[in-house]
Structures are given as structure tokens and as C-alpha cells.
Amino acid sequence: MGLSKELVLPISKPSRGASGKTGTWRVFKPVIDLQKCVKCWQCWLLCPEETILADDVPTVDYDYCKGCGVCAKICPAKAITMVEERE
């Protein structure tokens, strides 16, 4: 029996909203100021939930965003602010 020539690498990648809908228990949510955004897409690249959507401009899928604040932390233009959820 020969070895397969096809190399398959196990890459762990989170799926969008892997921990389910989080909009009901999120405490803070990211708000993007598109006037400041320079479209570097780092927020889209590094969001652990894949809930930054890359349309013409970055937008947040609030059904699945868990409010971790990673996007706000890494945004080089300081275009993302974490604001408290209101009922």
C-alpha cells in the first residue's frame, strides 16, 4: 500500500459564531466609526468569532459577536469603540 501524495494539514479555524448566538448576553458591543476606518481589515482577520463582515466596509454581525473587544484593541485607526449594551 503506497502513501498518499496528497498532504492534508489539520488547520483549526473558528467558524462564524462558533459559540452560538451571543447577542442576548453580550455586555459590550463594538461600534465602528467608518469616518476613521482605513479599511485595513485587521478586525475582520482577527475577530475570533468571524463576526466582522467584509462588505464594502467592515460591519459587525451582532447576532454572533460576543463582545470580546479584540477588534477594538487591534484597530490601528482607533475606529472601533466598545459601548455598553442597553436594553
Ligand code: SF4
Ligand atoms: S481594524 Fe479598524 S481601520 Fe481596520 S478595517 Fe477594521 S475598523 Fe477599519
Ligand code: SF4
Ligand atoms: S467584539 Fe469584535 S472581535 Fe470580539 S466577537 Fe465582536 S466583532 Fe469579533
